[in-house]
Amino acid sequence: MAQDKKMVEQITSMDVDFAQWYTDICKKADLIDYSSVKGCMIIRPYGYAIWENIQKNLDDRFKALGHENVYMPMFIPESLLNKEKEHVAGFAPEVAWVTHGGSEKLTEKLCVRPTSETLFCEHYANIIRSYRDLPKLYNQWCSVVRWEKTTRPFLRSREFLWQEGHTMHATAEEAIAETVQMLNCYADFHEQDLAMPVVKGVKTPSDKFAGAEDTYALEALMHDGKALQVATSHYFGDGFAKAFDIQYTDKDNKLQYPHQTSWGCTTRMIGGIIMTHGDNNGLVLPPAIAPIQVVIIPVQQHKEGVLEKAEELRARLSAKFRVKVDASDNSPGWKFSEYEMKGVPVRLEIGPRDIENNSCVLVTRHDRNKTFASLDNLEEAVAEQLKAVRDGIYNKALENREKRTFDCKTMEEITAALAANGDGFIRAMWCGDEECEDRIKAETGVGSRCIPLEQESVGEVCACCGKPAKHMVLWAKAY
Amino acid sequence: MAQDKKMVEQITSMDVDFAQWYTDICKKADLIDYSSVKGCMIIRPYGYAIWENIQKNLDDRFKALGHENVYMPMFIPESLLNKEKEHVAGFAPEVAWVTHGGSEKLTEKLCVRPTSETLFCEHYANIIRSYRDLPKLYNQWCSVVRWEKTTRPFLRSREFLWQEGHTMHATAEEAIAETVQMLNCYADFHEQDLAMPVVKGVKTPSDKFAGAEDTYALEALMHDGKALQVATSHYFGDGFAKAFDIQYTDKDNKLQYPHQTSWGCTTRMIGGIIMTHGDNNGLVLPPAIAPIQVVIIPVQQHKEGVLEKAEELRARLSAKFRVKVDASDNSPGWKFSEYEMKGVPVRLEIGPRDIENNSCVLVTRHDRNKTFASLDNLEEAVAEQLKAVRDGIYNKALENREKRTFDCKTMEEITAALAANGDGFIRAMWCGDEECEDRIKAETGVGSRCIPLEQESVGEVCACCGKPAKHMVLWAKAY
Numbered sequence: 019m020a021q022d023k024k025m026v027e028q029i030t031s032m033d034v035d036f037a038q039w040y041t042d043i044c045k046k047a048d049l050i051d052y053s054s055v056k057g058c059m060i061i062r063p064y065g066y067a068i069w070e071n072i073q074k075n076l077d078d079r080f081k082a083l084g085h086e087n088v089y090m091p092m093f094i095p096e097s098l099l100n101k102e103k104e105h106v107a108g109f110a111p112e113v114a115w116v117t118h119g120g121s122e123k124l125t126e127k128l129c130v131r132p133t134s135e136t137l138f139c140e141h142y143a144n145i146i147r148s149y150r151d152l153p154k155l156y157n158q159w160c161s162v163v164r165w166e167k168t169t170r171p172f173l174r175s176r177e178f179l180w181q182e183g184h185t186m187h188a189t190a191e192e193a194i195a196e197t198v199q200m201l202n203c204y205a206d207f208h209e210q211d212l213a214m215p216v217v218k219g220v221k222t223p224s225d226k227f228a229g230a231e232d233t234y235a236l237e238a239l240m241h242d243g244k245a246l247q248v249a250t251s252h253y254f255g256d257g258f259a260k261a262f263d264i265q266y267t268d269k270d271n272k273l274q275y276p277h278q279t280s281w282g283c284t285t286r287m288i289g290g291i292i293m294t295h296g297d298n299n300g301l302v303l304p305p306a307i308a309p310i311q312v313v314i315i316p317v318q319q320h321k322e323g324v325l326e327k328a329e330e331l332r333a334r335l336s337a338k339f340r341v342k343v344d345a346s347d348n349s350p351g352w353k354f355s356e357y358e359m360k361g362v363p364v365r366l367e368i369g370p371r372d373i374e375n376n377s378c379v380l381v382t383r384h385d386r387n388k389t390f391a392s393l394d395n396l397e398e399a400v401a402e403q404l405k406a407v408r409d410g411i412y413n414k415a416l417e418n419r420e421k422r423t424f425d426c427k428t429m430e431e432i433t434a435a436l437a438a439n440g441d442g443f444i445r446a447m448w449c450g451d452e453e454c455e456d457r458i459k460a461e462t463g464v465g466s467r468c469i470p471l472e473q474e475s476v477g478e479v480c481a482c483c484g485k486p487a488k489h490m491v492l493w494a495k496a497y
Numbered sequence: 498m499a500q501d502k503k504m505v506e507q508i509t510s511m512d513v514d515f516a517q518w519y520t521d522i523c524k525k526a527d528l529i530d531y532s533s534v535k536g537c538m539i540i541r542p543y544g545y546a547i548w549e550n551i552q553k554n555l556d557d558r559f560k561a562l563g564h565e566n567v568y569m570p571m572f573i574p575e576s577l578l579n580k581e582k583e584h585v586a587g588f589a590p591e592v593a594w595v596t597h598g599g600s601e602k603l604t605e606k607l608c609v610r611p612t613s614e615t616l617f618c619e620h621y622a623n624i625i626r627s628y629r630d631l632p633k634l635y636n637q638w639c640s641v642v643r644w645e646k647t648t649r650p651f652l653r654s655r656e657f658l659w660q661e662g663h664t665m666h667a668t669a670e671e672a673i674a675e676t677v678q679m680l681n682c683y684a685d686f687h688e689q690d691l692a693m694p695v696v697k698g699v700k701t702p703s704d705k706f707a708g709a710e711d712t713y714a715l716e717a718l719m720h721d722g723k724a725l726q727v728a729t730s731h732y733f734g735d736g737f738a739k740a741f742d743i744q745y746t747d748k749d750n751k752l753q754y755p756h757q758t759s760w761g762c763t764t765r766m767i768g769g770i771i772m773t774h775g776d777n778n779g780l781v782l783p784p785a786i787a788p789i790q791v792v793i794i795p796v797q798q799h800k801e802g803v804l805e806k807a808e809e810l811r812a813r814l815s816a817k818f819r820v821k822v823d824a825s826d827n828s829p830g831w832k833f834s835e836y837e838m839k840g841v842p843v844r845l846e847i848g849p850r851d852i853e854n855n856s857c858v859l860v861t862r863h864d865r866n867k868t869f870a871s872l873d874n875l876e877e878a879v880a881e882q883l884k885a886v887r888d889g890i891y892n893k894a895l896e897n898r899e900k901r902t903f904d905c906k907t908m909e910e911i912t913a914a915l916a917a918n919g920d921g922f923i924r925a926m927w928c929g930d931e932e933c934e935d936r937i938k939a940e941t942g943v944g945s946r947c948i949p950l951e952q953e954s955v956g957e958v959c960a961c962c963g964k965p966a967k968h969m970v971l972w973a974k975a976y
Contacts, residue, residue, distance in 0.1 A: 051620055051623055051624065053569070053570045053616065053619065053620070054574055054577055054619060055570050055572045055573075055574060055607060058570035058571075058572060059570070060567065060568070060569055060570065060616075060620050061567060061568040062567055063565035063566065063567055063635070066565075066566050066567050066568055067565070067566070069568075070566065086542035086545075086546075087542065087545050087546070087549065088539065088540060088541055088542055088545050089539070089540040089545055089548075089640075089658065090532070090539055091532045091534050091537035091538070091539065091656055092537075092571075092609075092640055092642070092656055093534045093537060093593075093656070094534075095533055095534060098533055110599075111599050111600065112598075112599050113598075113599065114572075114595045114597070114598050114607075115595060115596065115597040115598075116593045116594060116595050116596075116609065117594065117595075117596045117597065118593070118594040118596065119591075119592075119593050119594075119644035119655075120589075120590050120591050120592065120644045121590065128534060128593075130571075130595065130609070137532065137539075140532065140533060141530055141532070141539050144530055145530065156542070160640070161568075161571060161639070161640075163571070165598035165599045176598075177570055177571055177572070179568065
């Protein structure tokens with residue numbers, strides 16, 4: 019029991035200091051360690067196993083939609099990065115530059131890719147000739163580097179892991195359909211598998227990806243009321259194709275520029291999982307991506323048959339679930355705390371009396387709800403409890419978002435809503451002027467997150483200038 | 498037929514120019530494209546699918562042996578790289594240096610990892626405290642950079658993909674056992690799944706990894722008689738542990754240095770597959786890692802029921818194999834050439850007469866052997882033919898190696914054997930002196946590849962100096 023308490027005391031309460039609580043979980047759940055390079059984190063086995071599960075899930079989804087994986091070089095020559103004007107303006111200030119190879123100075127400096135549009139375009143110019151070569155549906159899993167000033171594990175690191183899809187299409191319509199399809203793909207993954215409610219929207223012009231015509235994004239609300247952008251999908255039109263001279267001959271033998279998309283999501287999603295589902299006992303993991311879905315804790319494990327039974331159940335459940343037995347000599351109480359800290363969705367307790375009754379105890383992580391399950395149909399009972407965790411944490415997150423979403427008609431109402439309720443999503447109308455967007459941010463502290471695809475009017479006029487409104491916009495403080 | 502010939506003519510014959518044949522396959526089988534950064538290749542979907550299959554196979558093997566994946570930063574500060582003297586001397590001349598982040602000059606330059614021993618050691622110093630923390634069995638999949646002067650796709654590129662295992666053990670014995678276990682793991686993968694005969698050996702001291710006590714390696718003989726090192730496994734002793742101050746308290750509460758290993762293999766293996774199994778019709782892929790194991794070619798596909806049957810067989814076989822139907826309007830002859838170029842192990846031909854007979858034709862890639870298979874037990878017939886390809890290409894490679902392995906007693910015999918037979922493995926005795934090793938290389942052109950673990954005496958004295966020999970050494974020209 020002493021150890022039990024010790025585990026719990028090690029995390030700062032989220033109500034006392036949310037930022038410190040977040041960092042505590044990253045460290046105490048063994049997700050990361052810091053390296054000697056500022057802003058570059060070490061992803062430890064437990065954290066990396068989460069990433070592997072995310073990768074596998076998304077990769078299967080991408081491939082089912084016809085995408086193929088490729089690998090592009092990690093270096094981009096300065097002249098190549100410079101080819102598309104808006105793009106270089108957006109990224110040059112935050113790239114890492116390689117200037118020397120061995121002891122020799124390079125004739126042209128190379129940046130470590132912050133994103134790979136320019137590399138994909140150069141390659142597409144080589145391999146796209148005819149309409150028969152389209153569409154090209156490529157994706158890449160890799161690490162990228164952006165020299166950020168302020169860094170936090172998962173949320174904003176100088177190096178991070180991600181995937182970047184880059185596709186080329188014969189027509190604008192097809193490219194736009196791909197952009198929206200991938201946004202929906204991400205949304206389904208977040209809602210179903212990460213149990214994270216998301217708002218689908220399009221970014222305001224000032225917030226678009228450098229070089230894009232439209233940037234679509236998913237916005238999620240974290241437990242503390244701040245927003246996190248968890249995925250983006252960009253429609254590029256033919257701007258890059260023109261800059262990189264990518265042309266194809268259509269069926270009438272005429273030269274055309276193809277239309278392009280890119281879409282990506284990153285290890286930042288793990289930060290989103292922590293801040294959406296975590297609690298004061300530690301991490302809470304959605305079953306779909308949990309490295310351990312069921313942890314088996316033998317009770318009175320020195321008694322005859324207990325460890326054998328635990329191992330028998332592990333072997334049996336492993337056919338369907340990711341399962342671990344902890345047979346170490348730590349106390350059950352210590353183990354309970356340890357796997358709560360690690361966010362394991364379901365705990366299975368088995369002791370001498372359970373064995374006698376041909377049953378066991380299942381405890382769900384997020385609400386500590388206890389059920390007794392017969393060993394006869396244990397698989398069904400475990401599947402049911404895993405679903406209860408997914409549904410339970412989804413509903414909890416949705417409830418938090420609803421509680422923290424405020425409709426406001428004026429800047430005064432925005433300020434008042436935030437003062438009364440703390441951070442959250444503000445829904446307010448906007449005229450479309452960048453000046454109003456900037457002023458709302460400057461005076462209320464919340465920036466535009468996106469123009470939700472599902473529009474719902476909360477007024478007639480812009481909350482800032484009072485002129486007729488064009489869109490309902492979601493505003494929030496953001497990570 | 499015109500297209501048929503065209504496909505075949507596009508590759509240089511391997512007997513005319515082996516190097517050009519190799520490059521032709523890399524390009525024509527759609528494995529790679531060149532990028533604008535010298536020595537950095539683009540791995541195209543078909544090439545990357547091979548790598549994904551290799552990764553999956555090895556990753557399963559590593560995890561079954563208890564290893565966990567992690568991710569370390571891609572940057573190493575200069576001071577960290579400098580911590581182990583031999584290691585920095587080996588790698589500093591060939592690293593890429595990042596000197597600027599955005600527009601600011603860094604206070605300390607960072608190299609892009611050429612390998613990650615130093616990063617793992619820094620982390621291990623943070624997380625290893627007690628004997629209970631050992632062993633640590635970590636692996637990482639990532640890209641690394643070495644600023645090579647001469648580059649070739651897969652074989653020697655400035656950036657390449659690899660895995661690097663880094664493990665820490667309580668005792669030297671355990672670490673040595675791990676080093677040998679991983680060498681055996683690689684050997685089994687190469688022999689069984691890549692159908693590539695390998696020699697297990699230990700490197701001579703002059704050829705060890707920078708900082709290692711012993712470097713074990715796998716050496717394979719390519720079709721042209723040159724050697725390729727396809728995997729390495731290093732035993733480090735406690736040298737790095739001392740340099741990085743990694744210590745643990747043992748059961749008697751005494752401070753000890755742990756013992757370390759590292760082991761790796763890279764995209765270079767794909768070059769090895771090409772040069773071991775390829776022929777003048779293109780690539781030949783081992784079934785275990787082939788992106789397409791069976792290609793179904795409909796014959797007289799305009800006739801009623803042919804395409805439907807082809808699709809039915811694809812759906813049926815996909816439960817067990819990686820299968821593709823080519824229903825494009827190219828001629829069957831063109832398709833035959835195309836999938837021979839791509840090295841697909843088994844071709845399945847199905848036409849109206851086959852359907853009538855409830856059978857199909859299976860053709861194995863490496864020997865164009867034709868068999869008729871009943872559709873009733875097609876799965877068994879396909880599995881049999883895939884096994885025939887694996888065994889056939891393994892035996893062919895083994896035969897080539899045996900034909901090109903020469904036992905020599907003196908330097909004159911080495912020179913004569915090479916002159917008479919062309920390149921190959923030379924087995925010759927060695928006294929253990931670096932001077933003799935250097936002289937053999939300088940005077941005969943073959944360098945020491947390894948001291949095979951399975952020693953077989955081919956003489957009593959050193960082929961160079963005539964003094965008593967210590968080891969039988971495998972010598973060859975190498976990639």
